[in-house]
Every structure is written in structure tokens, then in C-alpha cells.
Amino acid sequence: MGRLDGKVAIITGGESGIGRASAGAMVDEGAQVHLVGLDADALKRAVAELGDEKAAFTQADVTDEQAVQAAVAEAIERFGHLDVVFSNAGNTGAVAPIEDYPSDEFARTLQVHALGAFHMIKHTSPHLGAGASIIITSSVVGLMGFGGISGYVAAKHAQVGMMRAAAKELTPRRIRVNSLHPGPTSTPFQDSIEMRATGLGQEEAAKTFDDLIPLGRHATPAEIAKTVVYLASDDSAYMTGATVAVEGGLLL
Numbered sequence: 001m002g003r004l005d006g007k008v009a010i011i012t013g014g015e016s017g018i019g020r021a022s023a024g025a026m027v028d029e030g031a032q033v034h035l036v037g038l039d040a041d042a043l044k045r046a047v048a049e050l051g052d053e054k055a056a057f058t059q060a061d062v063t064d065e066q067a068v069q070a071a072v073a074e075a076i077e078r079f080g081h082l083d084v085v086f087s088n089a090g091n092t093g094a095v096a097p098i099e100d101y102p103s104d105e106f107a108r109t110l111q112v113h114a115l116g117a118f119h120m121i122k123h124t125s126p127h128l129g130a131g132a133s134i135i136i137t138s139s140v141v142g143l144m145g146f147g148g149i150s151g152y153v154a155a156k157h158a159q160v161g162m163m164r165a166a167a168k169e170l171t172p173r174r175i176r177v178n179s180l181h182p183g184p185t186s187t188p189f190q191d192s193i194e195m196r197a198t199g200l201g202q203e204e205a206a207k208t209f210d211d212l213i214p215l216g217r218h219a220t221p222a223e224i225a226k227t228v229v230y231l232a233s234d235d236s237a238y239m240t241g242a243t244v245a246v247e248g249g250l251l252l
């Protein structure tokens, strides 16, 4: 018996990195998954790998409210109901000191993370019942500062506010909302931040970051996915409003 038997999850950023690993882990635990993201080829590939009976996708930008509404409608039409919302899509924003940080990129980064999570909760919550779980991927930098990525840090803190507001509002309906705070995790996303922040190649840049992490290494997407499955499942039935850090000790 799987821990997510009979459950349907919608996952933004489901075609890459943490989202893709979580989709696989959820399917392994018995769920069906509807992936939402920007990259049509990667979405198709992911669905082919996960299997047509277990997975489907919609290409959509989470900042586009109508596109989110359409994606949610397609998920419901395809799978009949919705139990888990994994709001995980994210962009890195610029890497620059505040004085040089482009204002339009700051605004865009806030939109992808905060407005994107808002759109997902706004348009999925009417379909959710008691026992449903909403998970927002924030970051370790949703709980601490970090120089050179102000748009990203502000956006990841904003997601904590969104999570808390939604958790308060949705407890009367017994819907749980939690945020997930990964530390550096080996994905294309993190490679890009690290190379731009250090000006080094991928391996050397990753080594520089490893030296900052008390456990001495990056997480794998599969490790983060284990916590996602936990938060999605009834194993975490008494958790709501929690900021769940999986960060190799960075917050110590």
C-alpha cells in the first residue's frame, strides 16, 4: 500500500529538479500527478516516463491567472479530484547587489514565487476537501538572509506569509498548508545561481557552496522529495502552518 494511494496532486515546476523528483516519488506512493510548468518538451518527457495513467500536464506560467485556472480545470477533468497542491515553480532572479539589481527582475521574481503561489491556492482551494495538503516550496533563504539575491530572498520570505495566511484561512475546512525550505539542492536552477554568484564553473562553484553547508554537501532532489511526500501524506496530518527546513544545517 502506498502512502498516497488514491490521491491526486498538482505540481508546478513538475518537469524539472525538485518538482520532477517529487512527481516520481508521489507516483511511487500511489498518487496520480498533474504537472504544470513552462517547458513543454520536458513536461511531455516527464509524463511519458511516469506513465499516461499516472500523469498528465499543462504548459502554463503561474503568473498568468487564466493559465493557472485552465491548468487546474484540466487536472480536475483528467483525474476527477484534487488532494495535494505542490506549489513549487520558481525562477532565480538576478544575482547582483541591491544597488545594481534590475527592478523589473525584482518584480518578476516576486510575481513568480508569491503571486504564483497565490494563484495556485486561489484556484485549487475551492476543489479541496478535508485532509488535503498544500505545500509551497520556499527556500532556506525564506528563513534567513543571503547577499546578492535580494529578489529571490524577498520572494521566498513572501511565500512564508502566503503560507501562513492560507493556513489560517483553510484550517476550518481541515486543509493543511505548510512551506518547505530546501538548502542548496543539485538542480539546473541552483547550478545557475552558484555559477553566477561565484563566477566559477559548475563543479568549483558547487564546492564553494558545499563549504558553507554544515553537512558538507548539496541535497539531491530525491532527498527533498521524501519530505514532500511526507507533507503530502496523512503521516503529517497534524502539521499546518509549519516551515519545514531540509537544509543540511544551514540555519544552525
Ligand SMILES: NC(=O)c1ccc[n+]([C@@H]2O[C@H](COP(=O)([O-])OP(=O)(O)OC[C@H]3O[C@@H](n4cnc5c(N)ncnc54)[C@H](O)[C@@H]3O)[C@@H](O)[C@H]2O)c1
Pocket: 012, 013, 014, 015, 016, 017, 018, 019, 036, 037, 038, 039, 060, 061, 062, 063, 088, 089, 090, 091, 112, 137, 138, 139, 140, 181, 182, 183, 184, 185, 186, 187, 188, 189, 190
Ligand atoms: N535547487 C535548490 O537549491 C533550491 C533550494 C531552495 C529552494 N528551491 C526552490 O525549489 C523550486 C524548484 O526549483 P528547482 O531547483 O527544482 O529548479 P528547476 O530549475 O529544476 O525547476 C524550476 C521549475 O519551475 C518552473 N517554472 C519557472 N518559472 C515558472 C513559471 N513562471 N510558471 C510555471 N513554471 C515555472 C520551470 O519550468 C521548472 O520546471 C523553486 O521554487 C526554487 O526556488 C530550490
